[in-house]
Amino acid sequence: MQKRKLSFELTIFAGLAELSKEDQTLMSKAVAARKNAYAPYSNFQVGAAVFMENGKTIIGSNQENASYPSGLCAERVAVFQAGALYPGIPIKTVAITATSRNHVVDSPAAPCGNCRQAILEYETKQQKPIRLLLMGETGKVLQCNSIADILPLGFDSSFL
Template sequence: MKKIILNSEIEELSPEELDHIEQALLSRAQTISKLAYAPYSNFNVGAALLLENGEVLQSSNQENVSYPVGTCAERIALGYAGANYPTSAPVMLAIVAHRAGEEKWAGVSPCGMCRQAINETENRFKKPITMLILSAGGTVLRIKGISALLPIKFDDLNSAGLEY
């Protein structure tokens, strides 16, 4: 038997340790999360995406009574960026969440589909995307590239298998 050990590096910071760009991006994600359309889960997610051209895009989750039809905040931001700024790589993505009617922020992490969408975007531009995730305890996780959250990725339709 061969054992494969995968390691991830994630930084945990206080909000004061973030630079002004990171703080602004988190603030934008918090603001837009309050405009989420989440009548079924009451779980509002906000995302703010910084592109290398300096543009900041924001989005919130948009639910549908047919659950698979709803769209996550992260994928909306990445899709909009790809369609409207196809030559400007995303460099940083801030993600926050809270339950409707609650003041406290909730812990959140990109779902599997969002992780794959982030992976595809990184592959498209050949650059990692730094993610900032606000935790329920108020600290911020800084993750430099999707590999930390998705160590075994689906990258190539022509691959005969995973290579380590």
């Protein structure tokens, strides 16, 4: 029998002011996108901003539906839009921020499993890591250097 410990490096910033100007701008675009979320059922609004290798930024917000499985998370809206607009252009960073109409979200919200899987597909396809910036509505910001860090045993095309 073997045992293996999986770990990754996580950078924790006290707040937006500690980020680079480029990352502050990207997160501000995610915050703006969050305001366009359609979340009448959960009251949980998420915004995402994708920074591409060509310098373009694509935004997305969660879009709910009364038939819950029919909605889409902000991360997938932004990543799929980036892939549709700029096929073959690598994604460098995805900034994600969340808030709630029911309470203050003061800790970073990580992508759900479906979003992790979707982002991993793009990371695998482009053969370059996709960095994540995660923030609530206030407080600290987390940085992960690769989506694979938070989905270490991800499913990819090698299994097919």
